[in-house]
Amino acid sequence: MLLTSIKVLMQHGTQYIRHLDRVKLCDEFRGRPVLRSAGLTAAAGAELCGLCPTGAISFGPGLTLDMGKCLFCGECAVRFPEQVRFTNEYRLASPTREGLVVTEGQAAGEWNFDYSAVRPEIGRMFRRSLHLREVSAGGDNSCEMELGAAGNVNFDMGRYGIEFTASPRHADGVVVTGPVTANMARELESTWQAVPEPKVLIAVGVDAISGGLFADSPAVNREFFEVHKPDLYVPGNPAHPMTFITGVRALIGCRTGVPAAAEDRETGE
Amino acid sequence: MMGNNTLDRWFSCRPAAGVGRVALAEVPQLPYPAFAADMRALLGSVSGGADFSESNRCVAYFAVPDAATGGLSFYALVARDAEGDVLVAGHALDYYHEGFLESLSRDIPVLHVFEREITELYGVHFDGQPWDKPLRYSYNRHHRDDSMDTYPFYTIDSRDLHEVHVGPVHAGIIEPGAFRFLCDGERIVHLEIALGYQHRGIESLIAGTSHRLRQAVLGESIAGDTVLGHGIAMAGILESGAPEGWRGCDVIRCERAVALEMERLAVHIGDTAALCMDMAYQTGHVACEALRTLVINAMQQWCGNRFGKGLVRPFGANYRLTLERAKHIESTLTEVIGRYRTVGRDLLSTPSVLARLEGICPVTRGQALRVGAVGPSARMAGVRRDARCAFNFYPLEGFEPVVVDAEAERGNGDLLSRLKMRLREAEVSYAMIVAGCKELAGKWFEGYPAPDYSRALAGESLVFSLAEGWRGEICHAALTDGAGEVAAYKVYDPSLHNWTMLALSVRGAQISDFPVSNKSFNLSYCGHDL
Numbered sequence: 001m002l003l004t005s006i007k008v009l010m011q012h013g014t015q016y017i018r019h020l021d022r023v024k025l026c027d028e029f030r031g032r033p034v035l036r037s038a039g040l041t042a043a044a045g046a047e048l049c050g051l052c053p054t055g056a057i058s059f060g061p062g063l064t065l066d067m068g069k070c071l072f073c074g075e076c077a078v079r080f081p082e083q084v085r086f087t088n089e090y091r092l093a094s095p096t097r098e099g100l101v102v103t104e105g106q107a108a109g110e111w112n113f114d115y116s117a118v119r120p121e122i123g124r125m126f127r128r129s130l131h132l133r134e135v136s137a138g139g140d141n142s143c144e145m146e147l148g149a150a151g152n153v154n155f156d157m158g159r160y161g162i163e164f165t166a167s168p169r170h171a172d173g174v175v176v177t178g179p180v181t182a183n184m185a186r187e188l189e190s191t192w193q194a195v196p197e198p199k200v201l202i203a204v205g206v207d208a209i210s211g212g213l214f215a216d217s218p219a220v221n222r223e224f225f226e227v228h229k230p231d232l233y234v235p236g237n238p239a240h241p242m243t244f245i246t247g248v249r250a251l252i253g254c255r256t257g258v259p260a261a262a263e264d265r266e267t268g269e
Numbered sequence: 270m271m272g273n274n275t276l277d278r279w280f281s282c283r284p285a286a287g288v289g290r291v292a293l294a295e296v297p298q299l300p301y302p303a304f305a306a307d308m309r310a311l312l313g314s315v316s317g318g319a320d321f322s323e324s325n326r327c328v329a330y331f332a333v334p335d336a337a338t339g340g341l342s343f344y345a346l347v348a349r350d351a352e353g354d355v356l357v358a359g360h361a362l363d364y365y366h367e368g369f370l371e372s373l374s375r376d377i378p379v380l381h382v383f384e385r386e387i388t389e390l391y392g393v394h395f396d397g398q399p400w401d402k403p404l405r406y407s408y409n410r411h412h413r414d415d416s417m418d419t420y421p422f423y424t425i426d427s428r429d430l431h432e433v434h435v436g437p438v439h440a441g442i443i444e445p446g447a448f449r450f451l452c453d454g455e456r457i458v459h460l461e462i463a464l465g466y467q468h469r470g471i472e473s474l475i476a477g478t479s480h481r482l483r484q485a486v487l488g489e490s491i492a493g494d495t496v497l498g499h500g501i502a503m504a505g506i507l508e509s510g511a512p513e514g515w516r517g518c519d520v521i522r523c524e525r526a527v528a529l530e531m532e533r534l535a536v537h538i539g540d541t542a543a544l545c546m547d548m549a550y551q552t553g554h555v556a557c558e559a560l561r562t563l564v565i566n567a568m569q570q571w572c573g574n575r576f577g578k579g580l581v582r583p584f585g586a587n588y589r590l591t592l593e594r595a596k597h598i599e600s601t602l603t604e605v606i607g608r609y610r611t612v613g614r615d616l617l618s619t620p621s622v623l624a625r626l627e628g629i630c631p632v633t634r635g636q637a638l639r640v641g642a643v644g645p646s647a648r649m650a651g652v653r654r655d656a657r658c659a660f661n662f663y664p665l666e667g668f669e670p671v672v673v674d675a676e677a678e679r680g681n682g683d684l685l686s687r688l689k690m691r692l693r694e695a696e697v698s699y700a701m702i703v704a705g706c707k708e709l710a711g712k713w714f715e716g717y718p719a720p721d722y723s724r725a726l727a728g729e730s731l732v733f734s735l736a737e738g739w740r741g742e743i744c745h746a747a748l749t750d751g752a753g754e755v756a757a758y759k760v761y762d763p764s765l766h767n768w769t770m771l772a773l774s775v776r777g778a779q780i781s782d783f784p785v786s787n788k789s790f791n792l793s794y795c796g797h798d799l
């Protein structure tokens with residue numbers, strides 16, 4: 001009835017996050033790790049590396065953690081709190097695969113997006129509008145749901161002109177989730193071929209980036225990623241909507257993560 | 270007619286907290302004709318009609334190669350709600366066996382998925398199997414040259430009917446699967462669903478490692494929208510090595526129950542949003558979307574992940590539901606359920622919404638029993654099936670499953686029942702979460718065990734674990750070796766049975782009804798394909 005509908009709307013209120021650039025996630029969220037090997041013996045180091053279910057951690061010299069392999073299960077930080085700590089920094093995306101490898105030296109927890117590694121035409125072509133086609137190739141539906149959430153009433157990435165589209169013919173790029181199962185390999189390739197040039201390729205979630213838990217599975221066929229190199233890697237298990245949004249905005253040339261004055265007006269601020 | 274007393278030869282196991290184990294030596298090995306007769310007595314219809322048992326259901330039936338003889342060993346698990354037990358038996362197939370086993374699927378349609386899987390993996394044909402098609406094109410299938418491209422779709426050579434094929438890549442952000450409709454104009458005559466695109470070989474990966482943490486995170490990845498359901502089912506298996514199953518810590522068991530209900534609540538609200546979206550009811554869509562966000566953010570505040578990944582670990586946990594977190598969850602969810610109730614009232618009092626749902630895409634109770642539906646898909650059609658009743662790992666006082674009753678509610682099995690189901694189950698989940706939080710508050714001084722990844726499983730056993738995920742009953746089963754490591758692992762997601770419900774629901778409906786019905790079931794692709 002009308003009155004109930006009005007009540008629903010009143011309770012709903014304003015849901016969109018006004019300043020996406022100032023979002024802070026709760027402390028429990030596991031984002032960019034900070035590493036410290038001081039005082040770690042070789043034996044303890046081997047134990048630390050061995051406990052990781054995907055072999056994301058390596059030791060010697062110094063600790064490194066590959067976010068492209070990490071499931072953010074948090075076990076390493078629980079068992080070795082002196083060595084690994086997860087910050088709530090959700091800005092993790094990188095245009096290069098190497099950019100996902102966290103080393104000890106890096107300024108603690110800071111995002112180091114390498115803008116120079118992005119093809120210049122991406123910013124030129126897609127800065128104001130980027131339409132993406134999503135292909136789930138063995139994804140477990142958590143990354144897929146988070147990508148859906150990136151466009152929902154809360155995160156509303158549509159405000160930046162970033163949207164998902166139903167047809168590859170209408171798309172400027174493809175977002176892949178999942179380790180690419182052998183049964184989906186051909187479909188993924190044909191979706192990619194159906195997108196007109198110029199186009200971008202984005203790998204979302206640990207499964208897509210490195211195969212994750214399924215890297216060695218005989219049911220997986222990662223030839224697609226041997227032939228096509230992603231323009232953006234968005235780590236996470238699943239990738240948080242904010243990780244995706246900040247990553248894609250950086251990819252299309254929003255430099256600092258703080259909106260320029262012109263964009264301020266566009267968002268109605 | 271087979272007397273019930275022949276079932277004495279089956280091993281009856283009373284699962285503790287949903288987990289049961291049987292020493293391999295104790296699994297009765299029956300000759301196939303006796304096995305078949307017992308299965309008919311347990312699961313078949315008495316009169317040959319639609320009166321399949323509500324209480325009994327086959328939760329697992331699989332075969333593994335027997336290294337010693339070169340043949341196959343079969344295991345079947347039949348859960349009985351009425352007796353509160355699970356019956357276990359097996360049969361063996363000799364390598365030199367001539368002729369084929371008689372298929373049971375014609376009399377017990379529920380078994381078709383199990384028989385198809387066995388045929389796909391080992392090339393064992395069942396005589397008279399009515400729907401002898403590959404189930405998921407797993408990488409270790411018997412006929413390697415068969416591929417997804419050659420899936421034998423059902424076709425009709427007719428000038429009046431036409432075919433519509435959708436998928437495997439769909440127009441939204443969803444998982445892949447192929448749907449083929451046989452249509453008479455806009456009216457759907459038959460829908461066939463071909464799955465397997467998501468097959469990642471997860472069962473082999475679980476059996477292929479002894480790294481407990483790796484097994485636990487693989488369990489969480491079976492279906493990323495059912496992290497807790499599958500995570501809890503798997504934890505039951507990993508904890509089976511403890512004497513009498515692991516019942517050591519009430520705090521952990523209660524926390525798992527709270528988490529499982531939070532997952533159910535979040536998904537039901539999210540599904541209401543999706544349903545509203547597909548019938549173009551914007552208000553309900555955005556309102557529910559925002560509510561789901563609140564629930565999963567509360568989950569994130571508990572364990573750092575919006576889907577609960579990292580929460581369930583064997584023998585303990587890393588993220589305690591502290592008083593403060595519990596309070597936050599309680600107050601958030603109280604707000605959420607209040608607003609969700611208003612949305613529900615709004616939906617059920619809006620004529621245009623009701624017109625889109627009432628009597629559309631119905632499935633009858635008889636059909637649900639016939640195809641072995643579980644979870645909300647069964648309960649919305651009036652079938653009382655809920656693993657929380659008989660095998661709940663943390664029984665909360667007076668739990669009663671929600672069942673949509675045909676007489677009291679003037680009809681069931683249609684889209685409207687599926688919506689009502691969600692609205693009412695959300696209430697039950699909310700009550701269980703609040704009760705669980707209260708219970709935990711009284712235990713805050715109790716010790717909190719850390720996960721233990723070093724313990725072996727029950728050795729030389731058949732171990733199984735049942736949990737009621739939000740889609741329905743989840744069953745995991747494992748065969749273990751002498752060292753207590755997993756030798757074979759089987760996962761049964763409720764979707765395995767419920768996909769047939771979706772196909773039946775759209776018979777006679779319009780093609781445009783399909784997306785709405787699909788959302789109303791919201792079944793898992795990866796959970797089916799593994």
Ligand code: SF4
Pocket residue numbers: 051052053054055056057065069070071072073074075076077
């Ligand atoms: S959080 Fe990442 S690095 Fe640490 S154990 Fe888990 S997967 Fe490995």
